[in-house]
Amino acid sequence: MKSSFLLFSLILFLSCKTSSIEVNHLKENEITLFYDTGEVKNIGVIDAFHKEYYNFRVGFWKEFHKNGKLKSEGNYKLDTYKQCCVSGFCDGYYSYKYGEWKYYHENGNLKAKGTYRIGKKYKKTSCEGGDEINFGYVTNNWNFYDTNGNEIKPSEKDILEIENSSYLDEFDMSKY
Template sequence: MRITIYILTFLLFVSCKTTQTKSELPIKNTITEYYESGEIKSVGTIDDFHKEFNNYRIGFWKEFYRNGNLKSSGNYKLDTYTQCCTGGICDGFYSYKYGEWNYYYDNGKLKAKGKYRIGKKYKETSCEGGDEIKFGYVTDSWNFYDNNGKEIEPTEKDIAEIEKSSFIDEWDMTKK
């Protein structure tokens, strides 16, 4: 009887197949967005899979003022949060800023630079209780400058302005 159990156990292990799942990275497309008057607004890469619906930002982006001067530059990642849709739970998508970012005044002078600290932030969703999303926070390691290039101590408004822009979701994308 024991031999039969050993043989069956052996056959079970030998006959099991293992499969390897390949994880596909998002395909990227470079796009240029324009102001209504024709000036370049931003240049960067989007996730090709979602481009039909919204241009979710991934990778390196540059944003410009209408006068052509650089407004900001840095990297985005794509992530999801829980939504409640007609057919049940579904994913809501958003892009968030991470890593090193630079912000500029419209005169071309550096306004702020630093590396986002990624944390969690509550986001109201169509589901009761909302969800948490990844969010870029400004830390003490950031440097802020006045419009003449002199380093300054940031105000709460300066910090809030940069943190507010640290993620873009599908609702922000439809406003453009």
């Protein structure tokens, strides 16, 4: 009985220690990006391995309008695609949106919300034939709203605006 209690205590202690390390790791890699005028533009976590050269997004991110109101919020994953380099194939990296996302109008009212359907999309690369990447598509389950908060039927432009923002590659993420 005593050995079972000691084993349970050890497991509990180690699991608490691990979650603390993960939280500290995420805080160390959290960054805040600013507009040229000084207002907060984005807050989120970047991939630790590539952070010297790129700000690849992973985990939860928030983007803000210049007026300080929330513009969007949701999660990113990091993935790769095939590039052709001097020594053969190499990986190109990109971050893509997944799961539930919310978008807001400049007045702070909800603009759209939904869960991305992850599918494949062609990406032109330095290799002949390019590659396919994971891509977040808007489905019929998304809800769109006008600036007053009334639910609306989205235009094709509304849908494309959200889908076109659903991934960022190394060219979008280069440090300046």
